[in-house]
Amino acid sequence: MLYRENGQFKTSYRADQAIFPIAQDRIAIALMLAVAFLVVPMLASDYIFRAILIPFVIMALAALGVNILVGYCGQISLGSGAFMAVGAYGAYNFFVRMPGLPLIPALILGGLCATFFGILFGLPSLRVKGLYLAVATLAAQFFSDWMFLRIKWFTNNSDSGSVSVNKLQVLGMPIESATSKYIFCLAVLVVVALLAKNLVRGAIGREWMAIRDMDVAASVIGIRPMYAKLSAFAVSSFIIGMAGALWAFVHLGAWEPAAFSVEISFRLLFMVIIGGLGSIMGGFFGAAFIVVLPIVLNQFLPALVGMFGIDISTAGVSHAELMIFGALIVWFLIVEPHGLAKLWSTAKQKLRLWPFPH
Secondary structure, X not given: OEEEEOOEEEEOOXXXXXXXXXXXXXXXHHHHHHHHHHHHHHHOOHHHHHHHHHHHHHHHHHHHHHHHHHHHOOOOOOOHHHHHHHHHHHHHHHHHHOOOOOHHHHHHHXXXXXXXXXHHHHHXXXXXXXXXXXXXXXXXXXXXXXXXXXOHHHHOOOOOOOEEOOOOEEOOEEOOOHHHHHHHHHHHHHHHHHHHHHHHHOHHHHHHHHHHHOHHHHHHOOOXXXXXXXXXXXXHHHHHHHHHHHHHHHHHOEEOHHHHOHHHHHHHHHHHHHHOOOOHHHHHHHHHHHHHHHHHHHHHHHHHHHXXXXXXXXXXXXXXXXXXXXXXXXXXXXXXXXXXXXHHHHHHHHHHHOOOOO
């Protein structure tokens, strides 16, 4: 509100003007969590859980970790699949070599293994950046593929490199049904997302963003680039490692090193770019886009082209998925380079003012 005092124009600021949107956001988040935990388990089928919801939740967790490194700290990484593999095999070795170890500590220990692995391959970030850093982190992907294929100790001396887990329990409750797997993964995602949200809002998050925007200026004002970059690699690798352990233990059940190929690294990077760099919500949007879109295309594309009298084979559907998927990625990068999170933020601002735009 504009008013005049002592010959000068001043503005009054009402605290409730800032508090009201925050309260709205918190209410909306609480409603979404209530729907996710209470309504979805009652309505979704086993197929929806296993094909869409569980992969979405785990990939959203992995995209959250990638976004901390790429979006908040500006360090491009193509080794996310390797961090997921280290987290999966680390948790597996702790789980099978320490009888009676609960599932949650095994997941955390797997994440810590990925943390050390991420710091090791994050050391080049102290000297190189951009495309050179991406190539350096890509070396982590090839190294992990070789390590889990050739060193039999990591796979508990399995000749094929394939390992499996069963009889998962959390606090004495079995994690066997699709509903229990979904709720467990969703609970892990909510806790990690809450911690990550508070972390990026704190001092360390501001250091990451300062390094991302201009590392030379950040070092001039007293921010240590080595500490900021390696801490980003550590936190990101820990979250990605936990996501990899969940992907292996809960979603796959039995896996081999090919389950964490370089393709999954590119897919996670696409999730962050499409969802929105430097946004916690962007990881959710990107994961939903990457996980749901291929299934939707696979289900509706044959019916759509059939309306025009065109018969398309399964191989043709697969190729069309890749072409449409790539075209949509390019379209998003051109139309909204800040990702789906920016579109969501713009829509929320317009809805707060609707139907009165002024």
